[in-house]
Amino acid sequence: MxxxxxxxxxxxxxxxxxxxxxxxxxxxxxxKAARGILAGRIVETEAYLGENDDAAHAVAGKTARNFVVFxxxxxxxxxxxxxxxxxxxxxxxxxxxxxxxxFRALEPVAGIEEMAEARGFExxxxxxxxxxxxxxxIASGPGRLCEALGITRERDNAKNLxxxxxxxxxxxxxxxxxQVAVTPRVGISKSAAHPLRYLIxxxxxxxxxxxxxxxxxxxxx
DNA sequence: TTATAGATTGCCT
DNA sequence: GGCAATCTATAAT
Numbered sequence: 001m002x003x004x005x006x007x008x009x010x011x012x013x014x015x016x017x018x019x020x021x022x023x024x025x026x027x028x029x030x031x032k033a034a035r036g037i038l039a040g041r042i043v044e045t046e047a048y049l050g051e052n053d054d055a056a057h058a059v060a061g062k063t064a065r066n067f068v069v070f071x072x073x074x075x076x077x078x079x080x081x082x083x084x085x086x087x088x089x090x091x092x093x094x095x096x097x098x099x100x101x102x103f104r105a106l107e108p109v110a111g112i113e114e115m116a117e118a119r120g121f122e123x124x125x126x127x128x129x130x131x132x133x134x135x136x137x138i139a140s141g142p143g144r145l146c147e148a149l150g151i152t153r154e155r156d157n158a159k160n161l162x163x164x165x166x167x168x169x170x171x172x173x174x175x176x177x178x179q180v181a182v183t184p185r186v187g188i189s190k191s192a193a194h195p196l197r198y199l200i201x202x203x204x205x206x207x208x209x210x211x212x213x214x215x216x217x218x219x220x221x
Numbered sequence: 222t223t224a225t226a227g228a229t230t231g232c233c234t
Numbered sequence: 235g236g237c238a239a240t241c242t243a244t245a246a247t
Contacts, residue, residue, distance in 0.1 A: 046239070055239070057232095065232060082240050083229025089239085102239060143240050187239050 005030070005171040010162045013073035017047035017092040017099040021198045024090075024170070026177040029106060031149045032167040038115055038149050040106025040139050041175065044199040044206045046185045048089070050098035054190035058098035069100045074162035078146070078153040085143030088151050090161055090170070104186070104197070106139035106148070107205040115139065115148035132204050140207050178202075 005028055013020055024042050031038040048056040048069075057066040057079065068077040069091050077089040077100050089100040108115055112129055115138050128134045139145040146152070151168070161170045179201040184193055186207065199206045 048239075057239080060233070063232080079239085080231065081238055083231080083238090084242095085240050087239060104239085141240070185239070189238095 003174040005173040007164055008074075008162055008170050008172055010072070010074045010160075013090060013092050013162065014094060015092065017049055017101050018196065020090070020092045021045040021047040021101045021196070022180060024101060024103075025180060025198055025200050026175045028109065028171045028173055028175075029103065029145075029149065030169045030171050031111075031151075032169070033111070033114070033150070035114065036111055038111035039109045039171075040115075040145065040148070041109050041205075042103060042105075042170075043107050043203045044103075044105035044140075044197070046102040046104055046198070047196040048100050048102060049196075050093070055185065055188040055192070056098070056100075058100075062098075068158050070098045071095055071158075074160060076151075076156050076159045076161055076168065078151060078157040080153055081143075086146040086152055087142040088146055088156070102142060103145060104142050105199070105206050106145045107203065108135055108138050108148075112138070118148050118150055119144065136205050140205050 024045050027042050028039050029042055051058050051061065053059060058069045062070045065079060066077065068075050071091055072095040073092050075091045077091055078086055080086055088103045092099040092101060113123060116123060119138055139148045156168055159168055160166050161168060177200055181199050181201040182195045183197045184195055185197045
């Protein structure tokens with residue numbers, strides 16, 4: 001089923017952010033830490049277009065904060081928000097053209113205990129690692145996944161996510177996404193209506209207070 | 222179970 | 235000075 005993970009090519013990111021956001025679902029975000037591998041499967045993303053997207057940081061033009069979004073594809077744009085949290089994006093489109101994808105939620109795959117500790121959780125017993133309601137607190141949310149993988153602006157901004165020399169990478173293991181859902185983006189006020197949030201339909205690790213039902217059909221109640 | 226407010230830093234106007 | 239691509243605790247139902 002799952003093949004040995006391979007690195008994504010830089011060309012994977014050299015296209016429209018909407019395409020990249022869709023294609024990233026099911027891929028792995030991997031942190032190579034001193035003590036071992038931390039990894040999560042990408043289950044939710046958002047596309048941020050270029051200078052025509054009022055909700056994108058790129059709308060203000062290139063600044064010291066957002067320059068990575070204007071650079072070559074496949075690089076990490078990490079920003080600090082609300083005084084508390086980091087958010088991770090990957091740049092898209094060729095050098096000189098703005099565009100990126102925000103990582104919004106991961107399903108923990110490897111190094112789960114380390115990630116939980118990084119989030120300040122206490123592991124009460126082995127049962128915790130089997131409970132989805134507990135596991136989904138680890139990386140379901142853009143700020144949470146950064147904390148789980150130890151992602152900060154200082155450490156990771158402008159890092160190449162498509163390089164084998166990087167300790168933060170995006171990889172492919174042959175996982176097949178069955179169905180993708182598309183909704184408006186979260187937490188923005190401008191251009192809020194556009195359907196640019198992508199998630200794996202039915203996956204319990206997407207953001208939101210409710211665990212989605214495994215069967216998406218029949219919205220009768 | 223859902224709704225609301227507070228935290229807290231740095232970027233942009 | 236205002237506000238942000240969020241999370242958590244606390245309150246209300």
